[in-house]
Amino acid sequence: MSSFLDHCAIVGVGETAVGKVPDRTSIQLHAEAIRAALDDAGLRLRDVDGLVTAGSRVSPVLYHADVVAEYLGHHPRHVLTVNAGGSTSVAAIEHAAAMIGAGVCEVVVVAKADNLATGLGRDATVASMATIGHPAYEGPAGPTIPAMYAMVARRYIHEYGADVTDFALVAEIDREHARRHPAAQFRAPLTAQDVLGSRLVADPLRLLDCAPVSDGGGAVVLASAARARDLPKPPIRITGVGEHHGYEHLTQAGDLTVTGAAVSGPAAFRAAGLTPAEIDVAMIYDAFSFIQCMQLEDLGFCPKGGGGAFVREGNTRLSGRLPVNTHGGVLSFGHPGKPTGLFLVSEAVRQLRGEAADRQVAGAETALVHMEGGILASHGTLILAGDR
Amino acid sequence: MSHHQSAPQAEPENLPFWEGAQAGELRVQRCQTCGHHQLYARLWCVSCGGRALTWTAVRPRGTVYSFTVVRRAPTAEFAADVPYPIALVDLDAGPRLMGHVVGCPVDEVTVGMPVGVRFAPRQGLLVAQFTPIGS
Numbered sequence: 414m415s416s417f418l419d420h421c422a423i424v425g426v427g428e429t430a431v432g433k434v435p436d437r438t439s440i441q442l443h444a445e446a447i448r449a450a451l452d453d454a455g456l457r458l459r460d461v462d463g464l465v466t467a468g469s470r471v472s473p474v475l476y477h478a479d480v481v482a483e484y485l486g487h488h489p490r491h492v493l494t495v496n497a498g499g500s501t502s503v504a505a506i507e508h509a510a511a512m513i514g515a516g517v518c519e520v521v522v523v524a525k526a527d528n529l530a531t532g533l534g535r536d537a538t539v540a541s542m543a544t545i546g547h548p549a550y551e552g553p554a555g556p557t558i559p560a561m562y563a564m565v566a567r568r569y570i571h572e573y574g575a576d577v578t579d580f581a582l583v584a585e586i587d588r589e590h591a592r593r594h595p596a597a598q599f600r601a602p603l604t605a606q607d608v609l610g611s612r613l614v615a616d617p618l619r620l621l622d623c624a625p626v627s628d629g630g631g632a633v634v635l636a637s638a639a640r641a642r643d644l645p646k647p648p649i650r651i652t653g654v655g656e657h658h659g660y661e662h663l664t665q666a667g668d669l670t671v672t673g674a675a676v677s678g679p680a681a682f683r684a685a686g687l688t689p690a691e692i693d694v695a696m697i698y699d700a701f702s703f704i705q706c707m708q709l710e711d712l713g714f715c716p717k718g719g720g721g722a723f724v725r726e727g728n729t730r731l732s733g734r735l736p737v738n739t740h741g742g743v744l745s746f747g748h749p750g751k752p753t754g755l756f757l758v759s760e761a762v763r764q765l766r767g768e769a770a771d772r773q774v775a776g777a778e779t780a781l782v783h784m785e786g787g788i789l790a791s792h793g794t795l796i797l798a799g800d801r
Numbered sequence: 802m803s804h805h806q807s808a809p810q811a812e813p814e815n816l817p818f819w820e821g822a823q824a825g826e827l828r829v830q831r832c833q834t835c836g837h838h839q840l841y842a843r844l845w846c847v848s849c850g851g852r853a854l855t856w857t858a859v860r861p862r863g864t865v866y867s868f869t870v871v872r873r874a875p876t877a878e879f880a881a882d883v884p885y886p887i888a889l890v891d892l893d894a895g896p897r898l899m900g901h902v903v904g905c906p907v908d909e910v911t912v913g914m915p916v917g918v919r920f921a922p923r924q925g926l927l928v929a930q931f932t933p934i935g936s
Contacts, residue, residue: 543875549815550841551899553928554887555871555879563869564889571867571912615869664840664889664897669867 416684417514422641422648423506423797424634425454426759431629431747432598435531439469442526442630443481446752450632455645456520461634463491463512463521465505467751470541471532481524491518497658498786499698501525502633502754503677503793507654509635519637525752526630535626545787547662556663559623559701561788563615565669566703570617572670572718577617579721580702581608584621584744586729587699591741593731593772598627598747608702624700627747631755633762649762652779653687653796655680663788672704673792674711674783681781681794682713689713692796693777694736694764696757698784700743705729708783709737712794731772739764739772754784758795765799814842817856822920822927827861829896830854838895859894861918862934866891868902868910878924886910890918890931904932 427449429442437445443466451458466478474480477494491512497504502523509521529538539557546552546561569575585605591597603621611620641648657673657680660666682688689712697712699705706720714735715723723729729737740746740760743753761780763769782795818840821828829838834851838859845852868888874880886902888910898918902910916931 539873540876546899547841549812549818553923553926554899554901555875555882555885556887556899557871557873557875559873560869560871560875560887564867564887567869567912568867613870613872615871615873618869664899666897 417511418651418654418684420638421510421513421635422638422650423758423762424636424641424644424646424648425450425456426634426762427453427632428596428756428759429526429630431596431627431749431756433530434528434628437528437628439472439527439532440481440484442528442628443524444485446526446630446632447485447522447524450522450524450634453646454634454636456634456636458485458487460520461487461522462489463509463518464489465493465495465509465521465523467496467501467505467525468494469527470538470750471528491521497791497793499700499751499754500656500784500786500791500793501751502758503654503782503784503795504656506633506635506651506758506795507656510651510654513635513637519640521635522632523635523755524630524632525755527750527752528628529626529749530628532628538626547664551662551664557615559618560615561663562701562704563618564663565789566617566701569670569703569707574718575703575706576721578605578609579706579724580622581605582724583699583702583705584608586724587738587742587744590731590739590772591745594740594746597741597745598625599741599745618701622702624743624748627749629747629749629752631752631759633755633758647766647800649765650798650800651795652798653681653683653685653794655684655794657792658790660790661787666790669789670707671717672707672711672785672789674708674785674794677792677794678712678783681796685796687779687796691779692735692781693779694739694761694774695781695783696740696761697737698743698754698757699738700748702744704785704789705737705742708785712781712783731774736774739769739774757782757784761797765797818842819927821856821858825920826858827918828856828858829894831857840896840898859892863890863892863898863916863918863931865889865910865912865914865916865931866897867912870907888916888931890916892918898929900929900931902931902933
C-alpha cells in the first residue's frame with residue numbers, strides 16, 4: 414500500500430542542553446537545536462525549504478516560526494507555527510512528511526524549544542499550564558495539571574485495580590535509563606520507594622510521579638527519499654502515523670481510562686503493517702508515571718488493565734521484551750514543554766541507527782513513538798523503521 | 802450582584818447557566834430534537850446536530866466520577882485552600898462538572914459517592930460545589 418510517508422525520511426535529529434540552561438533564551442535554544450539537527454543530517458541551513466515550530470510559552474509571539482526564520486537569517490518557502498499540546502511533534506512531523514510527499518518541500522525542519530525552568534520559573538509555569546481548564550466551568554475549582562491527571566489516575570485505579578507501586582516503578586526504570594544518557598536532566602539513582610516516599614502533590618500522584626519543568630530544545634530534519642539517499646546517516650523511515658483528538662477540556666471527555674492512544678496506535682500499526690509484538694523499542698510520553706501504564710495498554714502491548722504488570726515483569730527495562738524510554742522518558746530526561754515529544758523521536762532515531770551507546774537496544778529495527786497532549790486529550794503515534 | 806460579578810469569564814452564550822446559579826438552579830442546555838443535555842453551551846447539539854436548543858433546570862444531583870485532593874495550589878489565590886478536594890461529577894442529567902467537594906473531610910471523598918450540586922460565592926464569583934448526600 415503506497416503512502417505519502419514513502420517519499421520521505423528522518424535524516425537528522427538534535428537537541429540542546431536540557432535541564433536548567435540559564436544563559437539561553439527560547440529563540441537561541443531553537444537556533445541551537447536546528448543547528449545540531451542539520452549538522453547531524455549533513456545539511457546546511459540553505460537546504461531547508463520548510464520550517465515548522467510550535468511557539469514559546471516563555472516568549473510568546475504572534476507568528477512564531479516566522480520569527481525563528483528571521484532570527485536564523487534564512488527564509489524557507491514554507492514556514493508554519495502549529496500547536497497540538499504534547500502531541501504537537503507527531504502532528505508536525507506528519508505535516509512535514511505530507512509537504513514532502515506532495516512535492517511542495519524537499520527538506521523540512523521541525524523545531525521546538527523553551528526555557529520554562531529559568532525563563533518562566535516553576536511556579537509561573539504551573540500557573541500558566543493550569544489555564545488549560547475551561548475558564549468558566551473548570552478554572553474556578555483551581556485544578557492544577559497534576560490534579561487533572563490525578564483524577565484520571567484515580568479512576569484508572571478504581572476501574573482496573575491499578576497500583577501506585579507500579580506507577581512508581583515506571584519512574585524508577587526511566588531513571589535507570591537516564592543514568593545511561595549523558596544529556597539527561599536527572600541522573601542520580603532513584604527507586605520506586607523514593608517515589609512512594611515523596612510528598613503528595615495531588616492524590617494519588619506524588620512529586621516524583623510528575624515530570625519536571627525544564628529548559629531545552631529539539632529539532633528533527635525530514636527530507637525527500639531521493640535527498641535522503643545522499644546523506645551521511647542512514648535514513649529512518651516513517652512507516653506509520655496515527656492521531657486522535659478527543660477533547661480539550663477534561664469535563665468534555667467520556668471514559669477517562671481508555672485514551673486516544675487506542676485509536677492513534679492501531680491506525681499507525683495498520684499503516685505500517687506491523688503488530689505491537691513486532692516493535693523493538695518504544696518511546697512513550699510519560700509526563701506522569703501512570704500514563705505510561707495506560708498507554709502501553711491502549712497501544713496494544715498488553716491487555717487493558719495489564720500495564721502495571723507489564724512494567725513489573727521487567728518488559729520495559731533495557732533487558733526486557735520492549736525497552737521503553739531508553740533516554741529516561743519525560744520524567745527523567747527533562748520536560749521543557751512541547752520540545753519533549755521531539756526528544757522521544759530523536760531517541761528512537763538513535764536506537765534505529767545503532768547510535769544509542771550504553772543504552773542501545775541490540776538490533777533495534779522498529780520503534781514506536783507515542784505522545785499525548787492536554788489531559789490525555791490529543792494523541793499521536795509514529796512507527797519508525799531503520800534501514801540497517 | 803451583577804452577572805459580570807457572578808459569572809467567571811462567562812461569554813453571553815453561557816450566561817443562562819450563571820443566571821440559574823444566582824437563582825439557585827442548575828441549568829443545562831437541552832436539545833429539543835433529541836433531548837441531549839450539554840454544558841458548555843454551543844450553537845448546536847453535539848449529539849444530533851439539532852439547532853433548537855433551550856436552557857432547562859435539572860435536578861442538582863450527581864455521582865463522583867473521580868476526584869483528587871490538591872496539595873499544591875496552582876496560584877496564590879488558592880494557596881489558603883490546600884488541601885482541597887476537586888471532583889469530576891457526572892450529573893444525573895448527563896453533563897460532567899468539575900468543582901470542590903465540601904461538607905466532608907478531604908479523605909472521605911470516594912468514587913461513586915452521590916453528591917448534590919450547589920452554588921457558593923467565592924471571591925466575588927458563584928462556583929459549583931458538591932456536597933455528599935445519603936444514597
